[in-house]
Amino acid sequence: MRIVYLICPNCGKRFYIHEEFAGHGYDWFCPFCQYMFKEGGQENPSNKPAPSPQIPASTDYTM
Amino acid sequence: MPKDLRGHLEDVERSLPSEIVTIDREMDPAFEVSAILQQLDEQHKYPLCLFTNVRNLKGQPGHKVVSNLMASRRRLALAMGMDPENSQMGLSLEIEKRAAYPVKPIIVPRDQAPVMEIVRRGEERDLRDFPVIRQHEMDGGHYFTMGFVNRDPDRPLYNASHQRLMVRGPSETGMCMAPFHTWRIYQENAQRGRSTPSVAVQGHHPLFFLACAMRVPYDVDEYDVVGSLMQEPLRVTPSQTWGEELLVPADAEICIEGEILPNELKPEGPFGEWTGYYSGQRQGEVFRVTAITHRKDPILVNVFAGHRDHTPPIGWESEVFRRVKGAVAGVRSVCIAPSGNGMHCYISIDKTSDGEPRLAAMAAGSMGFFKLIIVVDSDVDPFNEQEVLWALAVRFQAHRDLDIVRGVLGSMVDPSMDQPRTHSLLILDATEPKDRPLPQRSRIPLEVMERVKLRDYVAPEALERLR
Numbered sequence: 337m338r339i340v341y342l343i344c345p346n347c348g349k350r351f352y353i354h355e356e357f358a359g360h361g362y363d364w365f366c367p368f369c370q371y372m373f374k375e376g377g378q379e380n381p382s383n384k385p386a387p388s389p390q391i392p393a394s395t396d397y398t399m
Numbered sequence: 400m401p402k403d404l405r406g407h408l409e410d411v412e413r414s415l416p417s418e419i420v421t422i423d424r425e426m427d428p429a430f431e432v433s434a435i436l437q438q439l440d441e442q443h444k445y446p447l448c449l450f451t452n453v454r455n456l457k458g459q460p461g462h463k464v465v466s467n468l469m470a471s472r473r474r475l476a477l478a479m480g481m482d483p484e485n486s487q488m489g490l491s492l493e494i495e496k497r498a499a500y501p502v503k504p505i506i507v508p509r510d511q512a513p514v515m516e517i518v519r520r521g522e523e524r525d526l527r528d529f530p531v532i533r534q535h536e537m538d539g540g541h542y543f544t545m546g547f548v549n550r551d552p553d554r555p556l557y558n559a560s561h562q563r564l565m566v567r568g569p570s571e572t573g574m575c576m577a578p579f580h581t582w583r584i585y586q587e588n589a590q591r592g593r594s595t596p597s598v599a600v601q602g603h604h605p606l607f608f609l610a611c612a613m614r615v616p617y618d619v620d621e622y623d624v625v626g627s628l629m630q631e632p633l634r635v636t637p638s639q640t641w642g643e644e645l646l647v648p649a650d651a652e653i654c655i656e657g658e659i660l661p662n663e664l665k666p667e668g669p670f671g672e673w674t675g676y677y678s679g680q681r682q683g684e685v686f687r688v689t690a691i692t693h694r695k696d697p698i699l700v701n702v703f704a705g706h707r708d709h710t711p712p713i714g715w716e717s718e719v720f721r722r723v724k725g726a727v728a729g730v731r732s733v734c735i736a737p738s739g740n741g742m743h744c745y746i747s748i749d750k751t752s753d754g755e756p757r758l759a760a761m762a763a764g765s766m767g768f769f770k771l772i773i774v775v776d777s778d779v780d781p782f783n784e785q786e787v788l789w790a791l792a793v794r795f796q797a798h799r800d801l802d803i804v805r806g807v808l809g810s811m812v813d814p815s816m817d818q819p820r821t822h823s824l825l826i827l828d829a830t831e832p833k834d835r836p837l838p839q840r841s842r843i844p845l846e847v848m849e850r851v852k853l854r855d856y857v858a859p860e861a862l863e864r865l866r
Contacts, residue, residue, distance in 0.1 A: 337816055338817070354679040364680055367680070
């Protein structure tokens with residue numbers, strides 16, 4: 337498994353994605369603060385804050 | 400009574416009371432349940448844990464979670480109706496024996512299915528009503544971790560597996576499918592532009608989940624395998640969404656009916672996987688929930704990923720044994736050791752010639768998952784890792800007894816892999832050579848061992864105190 341690190345533009349924490357998905361401009365979310373962003377640190381226009389610390393923020397962008 | 404989770408909990412309470420613990424204090428599903436399991440693990444204790452007061456994802460307390468359901472071979476033997484003391488090769492061979500005789504499921508009406516006691520459809524279906532566990536710090540969300548059933552697109556052939564489902568909201572989860580049968584069914588449907596009807600089974604008898612973890616050929620109906628392990632037909636009932644087109648296990652605790660959407664990917668993960676590492680975030684498939692059915696006061700089962708509870712290989716040992724038996728008639732025992740999280744396999748054989756250990760290793764290696772196979776003589780217990788390593792110390796020479804098979808299909812979540820999807824298999828022959836005489840193993844005279852018993856010289860209470 338090869339990985340690529342991403343830095344969350346919101347909380348600054350580091351997490352990683354599988355290398356095979358890197359460089360394609362996909363949406364990602366920070367597992368720590370649930371912030372949605374595109375690769376390279378751009379904010380995802382559809383980003384909204386997580387409704388609850390217990391619920392993944394991805395709730396918001398998939399419903 | 401049909402076999403189910405509640406019956407198993409009663410069996411363990413009655414027959415192995417020292418192997419079950421009930422925790423009634425209120426707990427957060429985010430990390431707190433895992434913290435308890437981790438601390439038990441650090442003490443090398445793997446009791447069946449029933450948490451009775453876990454908050455759901457709306458913060459409401461009073462929900463039940465079971466973990467470590469699969470963490471003990473003794474309890475799996477009990478679940479099979481066997482003597483818990485016969486939980487090593489005896490358990491695996493019994494699994495092999497039973498799996499050879501499929502038992503067809505029986506269909507019962509919904510009103511006789513406990514899992515249909517509560518039916519939630521439309522706006523009522525909300526995954527956040529359940530105490531879904533978030534296990535590790537960097538996990539992308541709260542994960543369902545148990546069984547997942549779907550069927551061949553063209554035939555009523557059921558496939559059962561374990562799938563992780565990351566809760567995204569009331570009616571959607573992310574998925575991460577390995578390229579096995581579930582993925583094959585998804586692909587066949589997706590190529591036709593169709594979604595894949597499926598049901599996530601989040602609580603049932605441990606033999607249901609053992610069958611989910613077994614590697615059987617695609618053409619084998621895994622509902623039949625559940626029946627063969629249980630030695631009774633699995634009771635199934637028409638799903639709420641697809642009726643008899645997709646039958647769901649009637650005696651489950653929770654069934655989440657839904658469809659894997661074709662050709663749609665969204666970010667999923669990370670998730671602390673069986674390796675003990677996080678698998679990275681990735682673009683994964685989407686599971687959209689169509690209905691949720693469950694018992695009153697349901698019990699959610701959670702696998703503690705990367706720990707003793709996460710040991711599907713118990714269900715593989717019988718398959719490895721069968722493959723090795725085809726190559727080396729003198730195979731005695733096969734252990735997929737917990738130390739390797741499924742990737743270490745130890746095989747004992749009655750060796751008759753020097754070529755047999757490698758034959759045995761190649762046959763086992765055809766499973767495609769192992770990274771280390773050690774072959775030992777039958778005087779070494781492969782379930783005792785210390786004995787295996789002793790054999791390695793005194794019977795093995797690296798220049799003579801070591802082989803590496805490169806480019807074997809591996810797991811995409813193995814952090815050590817530097818090539819996509821392939822790893823190396825290390826084969827170690829730790830058997831005594833046959834081409835020259837060897838000294839005998841040292842031992843106490845058998846007659847003395849029979850006559851001088853520890854219990855006659857050290858009182859049991861004193862023995863208990865000793866460390």
